[in-house]
Amino acid sequence: MYRVLIVDDEPLIREGLKTIVDWEKHGFEVAATATDGMDALQKLPDCKPDLMIVDIRMPGMDGIKLMRTIQGQYRPSPRFLILSGYADFDYARAALQMRADGYMLKPVDEDELIDHLANLKQLLDEGKAADRQSVGLRKERIVQLLLTGEANGIPDSDLAGWDWPAYEVVLVKLQNRTEIDASVIAHIKSKLMETFDASGAGTVFSMDPFLGILLGRAGIAADDVRAHKTAYEGIAAACREYGVDFTAVSGGAVRDPRETDRSYLRALELMAHRFIYEGGRIHVREPQTERECGFDRAETEEKIYLALDLGNSEGVEALIREAGNAMLASGMSELDIKTAFVQMMTNVIGKLAQSRPEFRDKSETFSTELFDVYCEYRYYALIERLCAIGAAMAAKLDGYGTDKQIRKLLDLIHRNYHENLKLETLAEVFNYNSSYLGKLFKNTTGEHFNTYLDKVRIEKAKEFLDQGMKVYQVAEKVGYSNVDYFHSKFRKYVGTSPSAYRKQITTVGDP
Structure with a gap:
C-alpha cells in the first residue's frame, strides 16, 4: 500500500477525503492528516508518505511553500495532488509548474479522485520498479x-552485504x-x-x-x-x-x-x-547416454525405407529411436543429428515417390514437415516429431495392397527387386525372426526367399534385354553389382547367357 498524507486546514475536508473512497481498493492508505504546512513538515519523517494531498491556501505556510520545502529537502520527494477553489487557479497553475501531479476543485468529486489515484499508482509502481532496477543493475554488474x-577489481565494501x-x-x-x-x-x-x-x-x-x-x-x-x-x-x-x-x-x-x-x-x-x-x-550433471555403438547411416536409411514401404509404423519408430541413440552415443552434435535425420528421411521420401505413385502427391508435404525439425531445441522432442512424421507416412502407405504380411513382402520385392534386399533386414522391419519369416515365405510361395528374388530379377532382366539394353546395364538395373554373378544366375534360370538370349531375341525379330 502507498501511504497518503492529507493536509488541509478545514476539518470537514480532511475527514471527507478519508472516507470519500475505498483507499485500500485503489492501492493506498491514509497514514495521517495535517492541519497546515508546519504540521505536515513535523509529521513527514514518521509518516513517510508516497502521496500528499495538499490544500493550496492555508494559514501560515501555504501549499506552494510546502511543496517547495519538501522537494528541496527530501529525495525522493512524495507525489502531490493540489486542492483548490475556483478563485485559486493561478496558485494551482504554479503548483503544476512545480511538478504537482494534478489538482482538484473543492468540493472533491469521487470519480475524479479515483482517476487521479489510478494514474498515481501507475507512476508510483513504475518508480518503484525503476528503483529496484537501478539497485539490480549495480548488483548485476558486480556479479x-x-x-x-x-x-580483484571489486572493493570489499561492494560485497559487504553478500553474506x-x-x-x-x-x-x-x-x-x-x-x-x-x-x-x-x-x-x-x-x-x-x-x-x-x-x-x-x-x-x-x-x-x-x-x-x-x-x-x-x-x-x-x-x-x-x-x-x-x-x-x-x-x-x-x-x-x-x-x-x-x-x-x-x-x-x-x-x-x-x-x-x-x-x-x-x-x-x-x-x-x-x-x-x-x-x-x-x-x-546439475552431464546427461547419461548409452554406450558408444556403431551407426551405419546407409543401412539405417535402407531399413527405414523398407519399413515405410511396408506401412510398418512401429518398425519406423523403433528404427528412428535406435538411430537417434546411436548418434548420441557417437558424440554427434545437435546440428549433425538433425542434418543426418533430414538427409536420410529426404532420401527415403524420394525413393518412395519413385516406387509408389500413390505417395507422390504427399511427398512434398512430408518433405516440408521434415525440414521443420530444425526448429526443435530438445532431442526428445525432435525424436517424437520424427516418429510422428514417420507414422503419418506409414499410414499413407499402409493402405496399399493386401493386409497379409507375405503379400506385402511379395509386393515389396516386385517393386524393389533392384535394391539390396536381405531376408534378415526385412525380418527386422517386419518384427519377425528371420528363420520364421523364411519358413513362412517358403510355405506361402513354395520358394526360398533368395530363389524367389532371383527369379523376379531375371524376369525383369529379360524385359530389359528385350528392349535392347546392354548386359552390364541390365545387371546393374536389376540389382546385381557383379556382372559375372548376373551371368551365372541368368544361365541358371533361363538356360542360356544374357548375350545369347539377346541375340536369340534379335534373330527371332528379323524378317
Missing part, C-alpha cells in the same frame, strides 16, 4: 565481474521454436528480478546468450533439491507468462562470492548439453 574472473553461507550460479537458456523477441527477454528478466532480487534470494544477471541467477544458498550441498525446486518454479513462472520454454543448469555451490567464476564455468559446461536435457528441473 558479471565476479563471473568473468575480475573479482550467504554459499553461492551458486544457475544459467537459464530461453528457448522457443521461433526467435524470441528482445522485449520478451527483457520482460522475463524483469519478472525474475521481482522474484529473486526483491526477495533477497539471489541476483539476476545477463551473460549473452543466457540469463542467470546468482543464488544465495544455505549450505555447500552439491544438490539441494528443495532449493532447486523453488528456483525452478520461480523461473518457470516468469517464462510461462510469455509462453517461453527454457533449460536451466547449476554450476554447483561455492563458499566465497569471489569464487563464483568456478560455478559459472561449470554451468557453461553443462549448458553445452542442453539439447539432450529434458525440462522440468535444474540440471
Whole structure:
C-alpha cells in the first residue's frame, strides 16, 4: 500500500477525503492528516508518505511553500495532488509548474479522485520498479565481474552485504521454436528480478546468450533439491507468462562470492548439453547416454525405407529411436543429428515417390514437415516429431495392397527387386525372426526367399534385354553389382547367357 498524507486546514475536508473512497481498493492508505504546512513538515519523517494531498491556501505556510520545502529537502520527494477553489487557479497553475501531479476543485468529486489515484499508482509502481532496477543493475554488474574472473577489481565494501553461507550460479537458456523477441527477454528478466532480487534470494544477471541467477544458498550441498525446486518454479513462472520454454543448469555451490567464476564455468559446461536435457528441473550433471555403438547411416536409411514401404509404423519408430541413440552415443552434435535425420528421411521420401505413385502427391508435404525439425531445441522432442512424421507416412502407405504380411513382402520385392534386399533386414522391419519369416515365405510361395528374388530379377532382366539394353546395364538395373554373378544366375534360370538370349531375341525379330 502507498501511504497518503492529507493536509488541509478545514476539518470537514480532511475527514471527507478519508472516507470519500475505498483507499485500500485503489492501492493506498491514509497514514495521517495535517492541519497546515508546519504540521505536515513535523509529521513527514514518521509518516513517510508516497502521496500528499495538499490544500493550496492555508494559514501560515501555504501549499506552494510546502511543496517547495519538501522537494528541496527530501529525495525522493512524495507525489502531490493540489486542492483548490475556483478563485485559486493561478496558485494551482504554479503548483503544476512545480511538478504537482494534478489538482482538484473543492468540493472533491469521487470519480475524479479515483482517476487521479489510478494514474498515481501507475507512476508510483513504475518508480518503484525503476528503483529496484537501478539497485539490480549495480548488483548485476558486480556479479558479471565476479563471473568473468575480475573479482580483484571489486572493493570489499561492494560485497559487504553478500553474506550467504554459499553461492551458486544457475544459467537459464530461453528457448522457443521461433526467435524470441528482445522485449520478451527483457520482460522475463524483469519478472525474475521481482522474484529473486526483491526477495533477497539471489541476483539476476545477463551473460549473452543466457540469463542467470546468482543464488544465495544455505549450505555447500552439491544438490539441494528443495532449493532447486523453488528456483525452478520461480523461473518457470516468469517464462510461462510469455509462453517461453527454457533449460536451466547449476554450476554447483561455492563458499566465497569471489569464487563464483568456478560455478559459472561449470554451468557453461553443462549448458553445452542442453539439447539432450529434458525440462522440468535444474540440471546439475552431464546427461547419461548409452554406450558408444556403431551407426551405419546407409543401412539405417535402407531399413527405414523398407519399413515405410511396408506401412510398418512401429518398425519406423523403433528404427528412428535406435538411430537417434546411436548418434548420441557417437558424440554427434545437435546440428549433425538433425542434418543426418533430414538427409536420410529426404532420401527415403524420394525413393518412395519413385516406387509408389500413390505417395507422390504427399511427398512434398512430408518433405516440408521434415525440414521443420530444425526448429526443435530438445532431442526428445525432435525424436517424437520424427516418429510422428514417420507414422503419418506409414499410414499413407499402409493402405496399399493386401493386409497379409507375405503379400506385402511379395509386393515389396516386385517393386524393389533392384535394391539390396536381405531376408534378415526385412525380418527386422517386419518384427519377425528371420528363420520364421523364411519358413513362412517358403510355405506361402513354395520358394526360398533368395530363389524367389532371383527369379523376379531375371524376369525383369529379360524385359530389359528385350528392349535392347546392354548386359552390364541390365545387371546393374536389376540389382546385381557383379556382372559375372548376373551371368551365372541368368544361365541358371533361363538356360542360356544374357548375350545369347539377346541375340536369340534379335534373330527371332528379323524378317
